[in-house]
Amino acid sequence: MAYDYAPFPYTPPPGLTQPEPRHRVVIVGAGPIGLAMAIDLAQQGIASVVLDDNNVVSVGSRAICWAKRTLEIFDRLGVGERMLAKGVTWKVGRNFHHNEQVYAFDLLPEPGHKYPAFINLQQYYVEQYLAERAQDFPDLIDLRFLNKVTDHADHGDHVTLDITTPDGNYTLEADYYLACDGAGSATRTRMDLPFKGQTFEEHFLIVDVEMETSPFGNHDTPERWFWFNPPFHNGQSALLHKQPDNIYRIDLQLGPDTDPQIEATEAKVIPRIKAIVGDTPFRLDWMSVYKFRCAKLDRFVHNRVIFVGDSAHVVSPFGARGGNGGIQDLDNLGWKLAAVLQGKAAQSLLETYNTERVHGSAENILNSSRATNFMTPKSPIEALFRDQVLDLAADHPFARKLINSGRLSQPCTLAESPLQTPGDAPVPPGTPLLDAPILDAQGPAWLLSKAQGSFTLLTAGPAYLPDIAGIARIGINQSNDYPCYRSEDGHVETRYGTDKIYLLRPDGHVCAVFDTPDPTAIIAARDRALGATL
Amino acid sequence: MILDDKLGRDADAFYNALMDTHEGLDETESHALNARLVLIFANEIGDLDRLKTLLTTARQNTTS
Secondary structure (H helix, E strand, O other): OOOOOOOOHHHHHHHHOOOOOOOEEEEOOOOOOHHHHOOOOOOOOOOEEEEOOOOOOOOOOOOOOOEEEEEEEEEHOOOHHHHHHHHHEEEEEEEEEEEEEEEEEEEEOOOOOOOEEEEEEOOHHHHHHHHHHHOOOOOEEEEEEEEEEEEEEEEEOOEEEEEEEEEEEEEEEEEEEOOOOOOHHHHHHOOOOOEEEEEEOOOEEEEEEEOOOOOOOOOOOOOEEEEEEOOOOOEEEEEEEEEEEOOEEEEEEEEEOOHHHHOOOHHHHHHHHHHHHHOOOOEEEEEEOOOOOOOOOOOOOOOOOEHHHHHHHOOOOOOOOOOOHHHHHHHHHHHHHHHHHOOOOOOOOHHHHHHHHHHHHHHHHHHHHHHHHHHHOOOOHHHHHHHHHHHHHHOOOOHHHHOOOOOOOOOOOOOOOOOOOOOOOOOOOOOOOOOOOOEEOOEEHHHHHOOOOOOOOEOOOOOOOOOOOOOEEEEOOOOOOOEEEEEOHHHHHHHHHHOOEEEOOOOOOEEEOOOOOOOHHHHHHHHHOOOOOO | OOOOOHHHHHHHHOOOOHHHOOOOOHHHHHHHHHHHHHHHHHHHHHHHHHHHHHHHHHHOOOOO
C-alpha cells in the first residue's frame, strides 16, 4: 500500500500582521535534520521556529538505512523505539560476484545492545515520526510549513530572514540561523560558499517495489545484498534492501552514458525489475535516476549561520553516511548551542561543532568516495584490478577485505578534539558511550537510555560519585543516593571495566576518564568540554 | 595456498593509493607500472620460496 502523503497544516504566521520579537533559533528546513534539531533544542528548553517551503514529508523512500548510533540519538530524542518497531532490522551484508557469494559481514556480532546495527525505514516515516514528536513541544517548536526563506543577512549578533508565504511576505530576526535545507541548500547558494568535491559520472537507478514474495528467497532474515556483475544486470552492480510495508529497494548501476529521462520510465524499469524478481507480481512505488557527489563546505559555522546535514556535506549513498552523518551533526550541535544560549559556554564552543563535524564528514566522504571508486572503475586498468580482486576473493580472505560495496556508517572518534581530556580506558575519550543491558526498578532497561542528554558521571566500579551541580550520576552494581542500576549479564563491566569513572558529554560521548572520583578534576574536565580552555 | 589479510584497516587506503598511482596513465603505461610493481614487491619480499608460492597462487586464479 502506498504511503499517504498527508499535508501538514499551514497557518498564517504572526509576522504577517505585526513584527515578531527576535527568536533565539530559526531552523530552515523541516527534513529529518531540521526536525530532529528542533526536538533536541526543545528538550533542553530552547525554543525554535522551523521554516519549510513545502508541506509534506519527503516524496520517495530516499534515505532508508539508519545506523545504530543514529537510532541511539533518536532514542535520546524520544523517537528511537518507534522507529525500531516500524523499521526492518538487519545486520548482515552479503557481496556477490556473478551468482556466487564472495564475502559476508556481520555489523553487530555481539548481543547486549538496545539498537541493532541498522534498520531500514523510509525517510517519509522518519520525518513523520519526528514531526509528530515535535508536536509534543507546542511552546518550544513553532513549525511553519509553506514558509519559504527568500533572503537572509547576518548582522553580527543576529540574522534577519525574508520569508514568503501563501498570504504574503514577512521578516524574522533570530540569534542563530540553522541551515538544514539539504543538498541543494539555498542558504549556501545565497552565501556563494564553495561546495568542493568529486562528482561521479555513473548513473544509478533507484527503484522501490512493493511485493508479497521476498526477493531474498527462502532467506528469512532481511540483509543487504550487493552484486558485482549479476546475471540479471550484466556488467554493472546491483543492491537490494528490504523496507517496511513489503517494499524493496533496488539500486542498479546504469553506466555513465545513459539518459536519465529515458531510464526513469516504467517501460525501461519494469523489464529490469522482472529480470531480478521474475514473474512475481509487484507494484512500482517510486523511482529515481541520479548521479552522486561527494562534497562539503570548508566550514560549517559562518558566525550566526550554521550548516547542518546535507547542506554542509553530501556523500554517495554506499555506506549510508548521508542521513546518518547529518543526525550526528545535530547531536553534536544541539547541546553546544543550548549551552551558549543559556550562558553556560562562550560562543567559541560552537567552533568545536565546526572542527568535530568537519572531521566526521571528511571521514564519511573518504569512505563513500572509496566505495564508489571501487564500484565504478574509471579506466580499463581500474576495472582490471577490481575484477581480479573479485576473482581472488573466492579463495583468498585478503582479497575479500578489498571488496568495497560500501563501508557502513560508524561514528567517528573525537579523541583529537580539544574538548576531550586525554585519557586511557576501555571506552576512550572521544567515543560515544557503549550501550549495555541493565535492570532498573521497572525491570530490564538500557544504559543508553539513562546516560544521554546531560553531563553524566558513570562507573561500574565501587567509587562513590561526587555530587556536582549540573552533572548527573549513574552507578552500576552500587547502592548510593543517586540513580543506581544492576548490570545484566556483566555487559557493563565487560565494556567499561570496573576501575574507571567516565564523564559523558550530553551527546553521550566520553569526554574524560578518571581513576578516582576527584571533584576538582571532574569539574575541570566538564569545563573543558564546555570550551573553557579554548 | 590461502592468503590471509595482512592489510587490516589499511586495505581501502592501499587500494585507493594503488588506483591513484595509475591515474592518468594509458593502458600500456599501466601495464609497465604493474610490471615494475611486481618486481619491486618481489624484491621487498626477498624470499624465493615464498615468491614461487605466490607466483603459483596467482597463476591458479587465472581465468582462461
